[in-house]
Amino acid sequence: MEENCSTVETALEMLVGKWKPVILYQLFKNGTLRFSELQRALPGITKKMLTAQLRELEYHDIVHRKIYMQIPPKVEYSITEYGLKMGPLLQAMNDWGTSHLQHLSELYDEDRKAEQAEAAAEIK
Amino acid sequence: MEENCSTVETALEMLVGKWKPVILYQLFKNGTLRFSELQRALPGITKKMLTAQLRELEYHDIVHRKIYMQIPPKVEYSITEYGLKMGPLLQAMNDWGTSHLQHLSELYDEDRKAEQAEAAAEIK
DNA sequence: CGGTATCCCCGCTGATACTG
DNA sequence: CAGTATCAGCGGGGATACCG
Numbered sequence: 001m002e003e004n005c006s007t008v009e010t011a012l013e014m015l016v017g018k019w020k021p022v023i024l025y026q027l028f029k030n031g032t033l034r035f036s037e038l039q040r041a042l043p044g045i046t047k048k049m050l051t052a053q054l055r056e057l058e059y060h061d062i063v064h065r066k067i068y069m070q071i072p073p074k075v076e077y078s079i080t081e082y083g084l085k086m087g088p089l090l091q092a093m094n095d096w097g098t099s100h101l102q103h104l105s106e107l108y109d110e111d112r113k114a115e116q117a118e119a120a121a122e123i124k
Numbered sequence: 125m126e127e128n129c130s131t132v133e134t135a136l137e138m139l140v141g142k143w144k145p146v147i148l149y150q151l152f153k154n155g156t157l158r159f160s161e162l163q164r165a166l167p168g169i170t171k172k173m174l175t176a177q178l179r180e181l182e183y184h185d186i187v188h189r190k191i192y193m194q195i196p197p198k199v200e201y202s203i204t205e206y207g208l209k210m211g212p213l214l215q216a217m218n219d220w221g222t223s224h225l226q227h228l229s230e231l232y233d234e235d236r237k238a239e240q241a242e243a244a245a246e247i248k
Numbered sequence: 249c250g251g252t253a254t255c256c257c258c259g260c261t262g263a264t265a266c267t268g
Numbered sequence: 269c270a271g272t273a274t275c276a277g278c279g280g281g282g283a284t285a286c287c288g
Contacts, residue, residue, distance in 0.1 A: 005146050007218045007219075007221030008145045011221035016140060024129070035249075044282095045282095046281085052281090072250085073288085092213055093213065094132050097133070098134075104185075158270090170261085171272085173262075176260095176261095
């Protein structure tokens with residue numbers, strides 16, 4: 001287990017932010033999306049936040065921003081070639097997250113049983 | 125790429141927090157540590173934060189808290205058996221983080237070259 | 249359409265002091 | 269030793285309005 005944790009923190013940096021996972025999910029799924037399409041796909045996000053999160057992803061070379069010089073403006077976002085390499089990591093996090101939700105719900109069920117046993121004992 | 129992003133967010137939840145990665149790093153490396161040993165290993169952390177982050181990890185069944193009923197008090201923290209299963213994920217994040225730092229520094233170098241070329245052009 | 253610019257709130261984090 | 273309690277600050281995130 002030879003991880004220097006600063007690198008883990010590096011990996012976290014570009015996933016952290018309330019909307020980054022969902023943005024990546026949408027772009028991975030749909031390939032290329034316009035700004036307004038992303039906004040519609042992310043209910044509740046404001047333009048400000050969408051812009052901010054996209055700029056961070058762009059800075060990290062995960063997302064590409066293509067501007068069409070025209071009126072009305074048109075901007076398309078997509079995962080960069082380099083960004084595609086994040087796929088396996090996202091998949092690994094997804095897998096772990098899935099099984100963890102399972103694990104937590106099992107823990108929760110045990111607690112429920114314990115509470116029920118406790119309640120039953122109290123009735124006596 | 126069939127990830128529902130909520131599971132990715134689940135995975136993020138227990139890594140998020142200013143100190144969680146370092147805490148896990150220490151516990152993975154050293155196996156078992158007392159509260160004060162952890163505090164010494166994490167320069168700048170307050171007792172309050174250390175306690176809070178440990179409690180969250182404990183809630184997620186990643187970290188085990190063993191209390192010795194004695195005076196003065198003694199409490200030891202360690203990775204749970206379940207928590208050990210996070211090892212591969214942490215390793216994956218570490219690997220990706222490592223190569224990403226490399227990638228970013230390459231991007232930075234290109235920017236430097238571009239700036240130098242720009243400066244050279246300006247001299248003419 | 250695809251953004252900035254402002255203002256504001258709340259929750260994470262920290263500093264400090266106290267306690268069993 | 270291993271915490272809790274309390275107060276304070278700062279910044280991520282949101283609502284709204286304006287702009288090229």
